[in-house]
Amino acid sequence: MKPETLSFFDRVYEVAKQIPYGRVTSYGAIARYLGAARSARMVGYAMNGSSGKDVPAHRVVNRKGLLTGKQHFEGTNLMQQLLESEGIEVMDNQIQNFEKVFWDPGEAL
DNA sequence: AATTTGACGTTAT
């Protein structure tokens, strides 16, 4: 194995894996924690390669608490089901009490 | 090497 430089994507995976159960975070929050506050879009893009990782992509939403990425999951409501399974209230792709379930990496780390 | 993309965020109208 070669010690390749951790790509920006890999760092996103590391942070996403640290999201506690029953919590969610936003792309911008992760990006900002990595020092790339303007790279929020990259975080979401990184999740595309999250397949095969232990990254709970379903716990990552946009800053509005909207399940924008659910379209990328298998089913149409799979992402919502996963969140509800963790005790998070989701209605019409919108997380209820988003501020309560929001987990800020900068605050936790 | 250059261009396009994209699961967002912010600023302007």
Next chain:
DNA sequence: TATAACGCCAAAT
């Protein structure tokens, strides 16, 4: 206040 357009930055083609 709500809606629309722009900007960003890293990876993939």
